[in-house]
Amino acid sequence: MPNPRRAPFCNTRRGRVKAAPPEFVVIGDSRAEDPAVAVAEASESLRGRGLCFVFAVLPDSLDVEETSALLSQEFRGVPVFGCSSAGQITTDGYDDQALLLLGFPRKNFRCASMLFQDLRPDHATAFAARAQKEAERFRHTAGWNRFALIVADGLSKQEDLLVSTLDAVLGDVPIFGGSAGDGLKFERTYVLHDGEAHSGAAVLLLIETDLQFQGVAFDHFQPEGAQIVITSADAEDRLVYEINGAPAAEEYARLVGCAPEALSPEVFAENPMMLRHNLTHYARAISDAKPGGALSLLAAIDDGLILTLGKAKGSLEALHEGLSARDAAGQPPDFILGFDCFLRRLEFEHKQLTKEVSDILRTHRVIGFNTYGEQKSGLHMNQTFVGVAFFKPEARVLN
Structure with missing residues (x-):
């Protein structure tokens, strides 16, 4: 069993020069140990920004239920989704003590959500029917692009069946996501839906955006x-x-x-x-x-x-190459929402590559979290980086 008392992941924040912030997502974080202080600090940059929803990544140092309740109070009228994590990817790279908040603006995003509780094989068909019905009800905006994000309890052991079933009914809507973690404890993991914490559950977000996007998936x-x-x-x-x-x-x-x-x-x-x-x-x-x-x-x-x-084979080269997505005009992403397996991070740490990896993640504007598993194309995977690269909207000619 992994030892929860082992040395923490290296915090690579010191001595870093921050890149210019992304244009199409608002980012806040805090490393305060008190949930109330952490929520207040991380929320400061998101207030008054006209958000469609907030995605929260929680470290295992904060009480999940207390923190999620405080987030719900902070963002009244704006739904909060997210999960506990096995580590965070902030604008400084790898971290393991950060409450990370990502605000998705209404001018660029629309969202519908579903909470799937009591994950069991015999519930998969009912979950799929709900997802299909919600996708049909979710009004399509002309010229916007649609995808789905899923976060699931990383200890439920149900991600394989869940994501393959949802992929089958959502058809041409691509699904990306990751499994919640709790550091290296392997005790209890949570997902957040509308500001409430749940174990043994998954959250599916149907998202429309006027941004262009590409799926990213690779290992080494x-x-x-x-x-x-x-x-x-x-x-x-x-x-x-x-x-x-x-x-x-x-x-x-x-x-x-x-x-x-x-x-x-x-x-x-x-x-x-x-x-x-x-x-x-x-x-x-x-x-x-x-x-x-x-x-x-x-x-x-x-x-x-x-x-x-x-x-x-060539872990740093694979990371840099895998994150080098470009749009049709040859431009890099505004940001990449990343789901990175915690075992990849353990390997990088063991090989003393944490600084180099954080540099690459920061350079490519990756934000997200370390997972207990990753989901893409109907598959639940391990030791993989899965992400969504977001680009500026295509210029449109007005008649």
């Missing part, structure tokens, strides 16, 4: 290691008991070249198991080793799956 692993066959697993609880016919933790440790007792979040982060799907390999990340030798995963797993051990 190649399936170049040993073959792995899952010979015994509990699909419902995402537990692997046997790999290649041997106890899972023991066999995994042998394949990556370490002792079973040396397995750690850093080892898991740097040696993911990769599953091939539609000619692309996706990580099936391990969160921890259980007593008795089982491995707990952060995405769907089942008996008989054949995977390959992944090896990292």
Whole structure:
């Protein structure tokens, strides 16, 4: 189990020169330890800005329920969505103590929201029907673009089914998102809907914008290691008991070249198991080793799956290249809303690359949070960066 008493993520705020702020999102943050002070400080730059909605990213140092109630009071009349997180991506790069608020202006955004409570497989069909009905009711604005954001309880173990089902009914509306975290505790995660905190739940936002946008998704692993066959697993609880016919933790440790007792979040982060799907390999990340030798995963797993051990390749180069989106005119994004797996961050930290990564994130105007999983194109993934790059609206000729 990850140790919550380990040293915190490196705070990279000192000595940084801030880039010019984005034009189409309003950003506020605070590192105050008191929820009331944090909300007051982070909200200051968002007041009176004509917002459609606020997206809040909460650190594990703040009480989620108290903070969400204070946010609801602060932004009366403006809905507040968001989640607890495994780390934040602010205008300074990686952080782990920031209350981050993102304000989306009414002049550029419209939004409809749904709260899905009590995430269970037998509720997926009802959730899909609600999403389809809401999408049909959500009036389309001529010339505007539509997409969906989803944030889900990162410990619910239901993201795979939920996002694939929603993707099927929403058709050509692309879905992006991430799973809520709680630092490295793995105890309880929350999503925020209209200023209230919920566990075992997910929030779906249908969003229209006059901005142009592009989806972003990448990792830096190649399936170049040993073959792995899952010979015994509990699909419902995402537990692997046997790999290649041997106890899972023991066999995994042998394949990556370490002792079973040396397995750690850093080892898991740097040696993911990769599953091939539609000619692309996706990580099936391990969160921890259980007593008795089982491995707990952060995405769907089942008996008989054949995977390959992944090896990292050019992490900084992949990050810079993956974030180098351009619009039709060759211009960079105004900002990128990012969902970045916490295991990627652990790897960067272990390799002492936190400063370099934060520099790249800041340069590309990435804001968002570290997740327990990422969602895009109907898939729930691990150890991936998923994002939405927003560009200035296309110039329109008036007749």
